[in-house]
Amino acid sequence: MVQTKVQKIFFALGTVNTLTVFSDGLEDVLLKAKNRVYELHNKLSAFDENSEVSQINKSAGVCPVKVSDDTLRLIERSVSYSKQTNGMFDITIHPLSMLWKKCIAEKALPSKEQVEKRLYLTNYRDILIDRKNKTVMLRLKNQAIDLGGVAKGYAADEVRCIFLEENIDEAIINLGGTVITIGETRKIGIQNPYEKTGTAFGSLGLHNKAVVSSGLYEQGFTLNGKTYHHIINPKTGYPAGSDLAGVTLIGDSVEELDALSTTALMSGMNSAAGFLGICGIEAVFITKGKKVYTTNGLAGQLGFC
Numbered sequence: 001m002v003q004t005k006v007q008k009i010f011f012a013l014g015t016v017n018t019l020t021v022f023s024d025g026l027e028d029v030l031l032k033a034k035n036r037v038y039e040l041h042n043k044l045s046a047f048d049e050n051s052e053v054s055q056i057n058k059s060a061g062v063c064p065v066k067v068s069d070d071t072l073r074l075i076e077r078s079v080s081y082s083k084q085t086n087g088m089f090d091i092t093i094h095p096l097s098m099l100w101k102k103c104i105a106e107k108a109l110p111s112k113e114q115v116e117k118r119l120y121l122t123n124y125r126d127i128l129i130d131r132k133n134k135t136v137m138l139r140l141k142n143q144a145i146d147l148g149g150v151a152k153g154y155a156a157d158e159v160r161c162i163f164l165e166e167n168i169d170e171a172i173i174n175l176g177g178t179v180i181t182i183g184e185t186r187k188i189g190i191q192n193p194y195e196k197t198g199t200a201f202g203s204l205g206l207h208n209k210a211v212v213s214s215g216l217y218e219q220g221f222t223l224n225g226k227t228y229h230h231i232i233n234p235k236t237g238y239p240a241g242s243d244l245a246g247v248t249l250i251g252d253s254v255e256e257l258d259a260l261s262t263t264a265l266m267s268g269m270n271s272a273a274g275f276l277g278i279c280g281i282e283a284v285f286i287t288k289g290k291k292v293y294t295t296n297g298l299a300g301q302l303g304f305c
Contacts, residue, residue, distance in 0.1 A: 008034050012041040013152050015176025019159065022170035022183070029166045033159045037175070040155045043071050046094060046146040053147060057094070061141030064130060072134050074147055074154050074255075075127065081150070081259040082124040085275075088263045090124045090234040092138070094146035100232055100239070104220060119237035152178040153212065153258030160254075178254055180210045190302070191215055193246025193286050202292070202304045204284075206250065212257035214265045215246030215286070233266055240266035246286040247272065250298070257281065269293065 008019045008030040017037060019030055043052045052071045059065050067075075081089045095118040103110050126139035138145065152175045159173050160180050170183035177197065179188055185207040189200030193215030204211070220229035220239075233240040247264045249257045260281065264272035269285045273295060276283050282297040294302055 006030065010034055010037075012037050013045065013155060013175065014047065014148065015152065017176060018172075018174045020172040020174070021163070021168055023168070026166075026168065029162065029168065032166075033162045036158055036162060037155045040070060040151065040158065043068055044074065044147045044151045044154075046144065046148065053145060056136050056138060057144040060138035060143040064128065064133075064135035064137035066134055067136050069134070070154075072129070072131070072136065074150060075136055075145070076129060076131070077255070078145075078147065078150055078259070079124055079127055079129070081256075085260070085263045087124065087235060088233070088266055089149065089259050090122055091145045091147055091149065092122050092124055092126060092143055093232060093234045094144040095121050095142065096232050096234070096237055097146065097230075100230060104230060115237040122234050122237070149262060150255050150258045152176055153210075153253070153255035156180050156210070156254040178210075178212050178258060179206075180254055181206045182208060187303075190248050190284055191246060194290070201286075202284075202302050204250065204298065204301055204303070209250055210252060210254040210257055211248060211250050212254060212261045213246065213248040214261040216265075231262060231265060242266055242268035243287050243289075244269055244272075244285055245288045245290075248284040249276065249281050250283070251279070251281040 004022060004024050006021050006026055010017055019033055021030060042048060045051045046053050048054060052067045056065045078091045099110050099114055099118050121140060121143045126143060128137040128139060156173050156175045156178050163171050163182060168182065172186065173180040185205045187203045188206050188211050190202045190204060191213040192199045192201035216229045220227055229239050231240050244265050247261055249261050251257050264276060282295045284298065284302060285293045
């Protein structure tokens with residue numbers, strides 16, 4: 001029997017989002033979910049000058065900014081992820097990320113002084129949170145936060161909550177490659193880190209699970225035989241180096257997977273497998289030598305294209 005499929009496709013949080021339900025008469029629920037994602041975009045985007053995050057960045061080193069529960073909650077949890085990863089996840093990396101984004105576009109390296117100046121501004125401990133008054137402030141001028149590492153995951157979790165509250169039992173939530181399946185087992189493609197975004201090398205059958213991928217496929221350039229990519233180590237100020245070209249995480253909280261996927265990529269396979277195991281998260285690792293490994297819970301489940 002062919003399932004009825006209804007979709008809502010829209011742009012928010014810097015990416016194309018697709019919400020799919022497998023039943024008629026759910027347009028109002030899809031619209032509600034879409035509006036929730038837009039609401040979060042308007043609060044959390046570092047590139048929307050009117051967002052709460054942008055107001056925090058504009059007021060860095062000057063004064064605290066009153067924020068909504070969403071923004072406060074996600075910043076608090078981001079600080080918690082920073083502590084959990086010993087600073088490998090850090091939302092204050094925005095000035096460094098923007099420097100390297102410009103350099104990648106120009107295919108030129110930044111100066112040591114440029115990196116050191118922005119590395120000085122990268123420190124999650126400089127995020128001052130007043131939970132009682134619902135304010136957030138950055139300690140130093142020119143500091144800036146970017147919630148892009150967790151915002152899609154948070155939004156996807158929120159969409160799932162809406163769907164479950166509305167008793168939707170068959171759905172796929174895809175916010176720019178951050179995916180949740182609801183209902184029957186569905187094949188989800190695993191990103192090939194050596195190809196453009198959206199190109200899979202294999203697939204997994206997922207049932208009521210979330211999947212997030214991070215890799216070196218999105219942005220980068222090669223100079224004098226060395227490749228520089230967009231994933232920056234917040235401790236060194238330079239592109240992270242490990243044995244991994246890509247990692248895909250499978251678990252329950254998409255927000256958590258979002259936060260830990262880049263950390264896993266930077267940490268390398270052995271280190272990542274250790275802390276992911278503690279968190280109960282399964283993983284597919286693709287090394288720079290183009291070898292594929294999975295954690296024990298996925299043994300024999302990965303299919304190749």
